[in-house]
Amino acid sequence: MSFEQWLQSRLTAHLWPVGAIDGEIGPVTVAALKGFQKAKGLKVTGVADEATIAALRLPASDVPTPLPERDQEPAKEAFQSSKTVWPRQSQCMSFYGPVGQNQTAIEIPFDMFLAWDKETRIRKMTLHQKVAPSALKVLQRVSAIYSATDRKALGLDLFGGSLNVRKMRGGSSYSMNSWGIAIDFDPERNGLYTKKPNARLSHPDAVPFWVAWESEGWLSLGRARDMDWMHVQAARL
Incomplete structure (x- = not known):
């Protein structure tokens, strides 16, 4: 698996789907990467820097989600949202x-x-x-x-x-x-x-x-x- 495919697969695992995991870094992958960076309090660049790669390597449930200094209350609502558990x-x-x-x-x-x-x-x-x-x-x-x-x-x-x-x-x-x-x-x-x-x-x-x-x-x-x-x-x- 190439680095590009790994990047796409990790974004998908963290619930930021990129479409086909084909190693082609197009607009959808870049948009997903920026969304991931923003959600995790990282610098939003659309580029997989060291901090982003480190966050992507963690299991999806273990990725820390630091709050930005500004607009903390809306951010807390977003980070604390959880998957709905439907009945059996x-x-x-x-x-x-x-x-x-x-x-x-x-x-x-x-x-x-x-x-x-x-x-x-x-x-x-x-x-x-x-x-x-x-x-x-x-x-x-x-x-x-x-x-x-x-x-x-x-x-x-x-x-x-x-x-x-x-x-x-x-x-x-x-x-x-x-x-x-x-x-x-x-x-x-x-x-x-x-x-x-x-x-x-x-x-x-x-x-x-x-x-x-x-x-x-x-x-x-x-x-x-x-x-x-x-x-x-x-x-x-």
């Missing part, structure tokens, strides 16, 4: 309430199209009120990380569904989509039983996408069980 699948009824209820719509921050009718543009997505702000935050981050061309190549622009009240395939329990707490992307190339590397979203260039969701506590069944790579959910197994 078995706890969804008590946490989210009855299936199909308490729903709201969010505006999708980039062009999406129905996976089964690619001429139909989707502008809104229906999700449970408790998860909608978190999902919107992730989608906004995905929009910033990936260009339209990259989103199309990965299939992130193909909407496979969110709210859909139904039982799990082959089971008696409700699917996570029944509460509007799950989203599916590009189901054609990421089928329920399609494993890596055949599933498109199992490829390395999708890692920043999954890290963006995981930073908000969402779960990828693909990353957890190497199945259903289309699917991300606000519920633990």
Whole structure:
């Protein structure tokens, strides 16, 4: 692994995704590097100096986050924010309430199209009120990380569904989509039983996408069980 690839992989590990970990230091990597430096109280240069490299070498959970002398109160709020812990699948009824209820719509921050009718543009997505702000935050981050061309190549622009009240395939329990707490992307190339590397979203260039969701506590069944790579959910197994 080259130094450039190491740099990109460490930024991604610290929840500053850079897109593909390809060793090409472009605008996305530089922007992520500046964001990391600013968040950690380092000199914001967009260049990996010794202090930045030392911070990147630490485990993500152990990186110190010194506060700047000015604007300390807003900074404390940012540094003290933590990943949401969503309920387990078995706890969804008590946490989210009855299936199909308490729903709201969010505006999708980039062009999406129905996976089964690619001429139909989707502008809104229906999700449970408790998860909608978190999902919107992730989608906004995905929009910033990936260009339209990259989103199309990965299939992130193909909407496979969110709210859909139904039982799990082959089971008696409700699917996570029944509460509007799950989203599916590009189901054609990421089928329920399609494993890596055949599933498109199992490829390395999708890692920043999954890290963006995981930073908000969402779960990828693909990353957890190497199945259903289309699917991300606000519920633990």
